[in-house]
Amino acid sequence: MSISPTGSLRPQLTGMVMKKLLFQFDTDTYPSVFDTVVAYDGGADQVIGHGGLTPATVGPLVEGTIFTRAPKDKKNTAIFIGGSNMVAGQDLLKAVKKKFFADFRVSVMLDSNGSNTTAAAGVAKLLGSGAIAGKRAVVLAGTGPVGQRAAVMLAREGAAEVAITSRSLARAEQACQDMKARFGVDLVPVEAFDGDARGRAIAEAQIVFAAGAAGVELLEARHWQDNPHIELMADANATPPIGIGGTDMMDRGALREGKIVWGAIGFGTLKLALHRACIAQLFESNNQILDAEEIFAIAKAMA
Template identity: 70%
Template sequence: MKKLLFQFDTDTHPSTFDTVVAYDGGADHVIGLGNITPDNVAALIDGTIFTRAPKDKKNTAIFIGGSNMLAGQQLLNTVLNHFFPGFQVSVMLDSNGSNTTAAAVVAKLVSKGNIAKKKAVVLAGTGPVGQRAAAMLALEGAEVSITSRLLANAERVCYAMKERFNVDLTPVQASDYDSRAIAIENANIVLCTGATGVELLRQEHWLNNPHIELMADANATPPLGIGGSSVMDKGQCYNDKVIWGAIGFGTLKLALHRACIAKLFTDNKQVLDAEIIFELAKQMNKNN
């Protein structure tokens, strides 16, 4: 029986990246659908849960994507609330790669030791990856701040992560090089999750900072978020600071994404959101 993955995307066009990884993860056929909202998804869910016998439902799964994390979370909640005993399929949330990318980079950071009580700053952290990475760092016991050009945006995200994960994050306004340098002055961990091609820190802002121990950059498009680093960094040491670039931890991200897709087809009751994906990332990183 064919393994069918229905890709419910909150954007107009389903992500080609997610489609490729879905096939690489073991789906036999990916059905990409765009502009999916809580208001128009019911009939689509019905099509996934009423068509196959109980023993065969594991061969149908749902992947929720799109660039808007809040919209993705709302869509996931709607899907789960539509299920009822005996009529459900496995589902995964990964809006804009948020869960898999965040889980992979934080798994690399925590692999270097206990980060409880460490001060972590997620620069430009209001996007999907920054939000989830900040929450994961906080779940590991770090004291986490999120920066944004507008304080209101950082406050909104901190509130949303409190609601979702019951973690306390600190919002910080940092709109230029100088303010971002001030934001990381006492940080032990710095993670850059800004827009592609935007440098957030110059090398002089971090290289001689005596407090920074770990850094990572989710931007793979030059100029990088961390000036003076390399997209290929895989735990490279710069003046006693261990750094991962986007390609450096990207191998784990892709392996994790594929593993999650494969896991969807193991039974019809998987719900893969941040916590489970993060635990899987840490285990995979430990085993490699």
């Protein structure tokens, strides 16, 4: 072993093939198995998971990624930030980035709870099916990670108004404040405690994106089928009962009651392909940060 001019330790071997190492930094106790599988499918040679991480504990792990390989080889090390809590993921990303300096950095992807890739795939499919600009959009159960990011993407595509619903007005207001602080977009909080209230929330909407928990029906068919305003709908729930009654998780731009519908499996094919493509892109250079904006741009190019 010798110390390189950059201060990194490396073996004196010629023709050595650098393995693509992905370090999975998870804010939950146990790193996501789903994310691990997709990471391998995306081209990582080895995935090393660390769970229960916080901004206070992640520093030494980041240092391990940035000080071990020569500049030309740093692209073969990358970080994936996951977990069920998007706010915690955002805080972890900030802590990771603070450790970077000069060329001592590696590429990072943030996708807590699959929020960026799921939202990006769903909104990209809606965008390819009809106009978003100037329309009123409602994200049902929009305080979760997927809902928040979908709302931001709809707003950035020029929707005239984007509302997010929650059973708690305080939670909806907090989510709107968080997205305003992070992305600079204005969202409208709406309290909608039950299906009838959610039906009223979408009464004047042209676009509906359901982002509820698995197995929770947010709307019955009667809440939307006779609505003359709705043009586009997407449902991110693939576990029966699905979020929007009267639709199918396999819907791929299906026309139902005059509305174009995308089900969770319908746009899930793009979500998985997008996730894999983002993992592969991490290993192209050592200076990328793939968050909502970057992942959505990739999704639009792939849709």
